Amino acid sequence: MRWLLPALSTALALVVSLLPAGAATLRHATTVSSDSVRLSDIFSGLEQGQDRILGPGPAPGGTIEVSGQQLIAIADQYGVEWEDQSASASITIMRAGRILDEAYFDALIRKNLPELGEGPISIALRDFHPLTVSTDEPEPVVLSDVKWDQRSGWFSSTVYRAHPTGDLASDSFMLTGIIHATQRVLVYTRALPAGSVISAADVRIDDSYSGHLPAKAVVNESEIDGLSVSRGVVAGAAVLAQDLQRTVVMHKGDPVMITYEAPGLRLTIAGRAMEDAGIRQQVRALNEASGMIVSGRVTDGSNIAVELSSHPVPSDPNTARRLAMSTRSTMP
Structure with a gap:
């Protein structure tokens, strides 16, 4: 970055010569919350009026390593009297970040698809990768070109950063997935071979089951009392009335x-x-x-x-x- 270069213009040297110099201490690590780095993010104990913006900071969640030679150049350029100045010193500048995970985009999709209604639904995103944004952005992304096929459940949209970073790969990307209505059913907790008598330990209630149900599903544990399965079943599958028999x-x-x-x-x-x-x-x-x-x-x-x-x-x-x-x- 340009602000790390040791070059010093004649005009800037004149301004610096007028700034009061005082003993400052290097911060070996610092975290910034904005998109710029200030002199006070690198040195503590600056004189009044000496602080200023140096240049752009790292991307949200990213870091910048500043070497000793660069620190010496910055201190000389801005008239900072740096205690224990050393070419072997360094500082790590971190940018605070907020991670937009699947839960965040789940809520965003529901907000942008009012036709989903009030019933329970399941949203499964495809090839999803979390996005890190600045902590000071209340609405860091927007959805555009939202499409949802209610028959197949297929959903797609384009995500745009509210404040682009210049990185085309993360400033906009496709968000796709499957949206299905969910329901409350009994599911098997383990695989059972045909003829097995079902016990309470073999089933549990799933309040948000989104799988395909080819027949009537059982929703009450009391309905399976004393029954056995007529065919082999797998863990997580819905308990279907057609697969049960009284032994x-x-x-x-x-x-x-x-x-x-x-x-x-x-x-x-x-x-x-x-x-x-x-x-x-x-x-x-x-x-x-x-x-x-x-x-x-x-x-x-x-x-x-x-x-x-x-x-x-x-x-x-x-x-x-x-x-x-x-x-x-x-x-x-």
């Missing part, structure tokens, strides 16, 4: 063990299932000893867990006979 492990009429559990108490009684059911599904069963009908949760193919707080109801005289008649034959 029957207990059939109507099957002999079962009814277990009542409470702190310090466990009571097991023989009974019969009154309907088909899968793992963790609620099912009714006949307590063969009391003739009462209870409701419990299937723990496996032959056991039902009943809470003591549940309310059994009487069965009619023909219930046991009908259940016995519906018991599956074990003969081939």
Whole structure:
């Protein structure tokens, strides 16, 4: 930069000779917030009226290294009495910068596309690179030529710096991406092979799912209780109703063990299932000893867990006979 050259004009020498000289100290590192560098950014302890603009500073987020020889030239040129002057000294001049990240451009896109509406959306930028701008610019960039195809979700625009730096590569560039409406669905937390029974640990709620849904998606964890997947699924995929099936492990009429559990108490009684059911599904069963009908949760193919707080109801005289008649034959 021209302000780093040691040349001194005759006119400037005359002005400098009139400035009071005082002992100054070199700053070994300094940060500037504007686009110019002042003498006081390099030396502290200047005399009153001695400070002045030297020239342009680095780009936002950038640095300039000033060597000892250049510092000596600057001090001589501007009449600065520099303590401990040395050709081996140096200073790093940094420019404060503000990074415009994906979150910033996400908000800017929403502001420039009012037709997006109030519903939840997902914006995925393509080949995005953060941009560093000055900290004193409230609106450092503007979007132009904004285009959005609502059918495909494809978005494109041109970004322009509000205050160009002269660097064509960063003063304007294309911003592209995909914008999709999002929705709240259940997704798988891990891959599952076909036939796997789904547990609560296998799914989670995704409040901003933006993937393609070819069929009805499941939105409530209670809807998958006791179900299994009919095909292999991958982590992150939406839970689709068409991929779920009820795996029957207990059939109507099957002999079962009814277990009542409470702190310090466990009571097991023989009974019969009154309907088909899968793992963790609620099912009714006949307590063969009391003739009462209870409701419990299937723990496996032959056991039902009943809470003591549940309310059994009487069965009619023909219930046991009908259940016995519906018991599956074990003969081939």
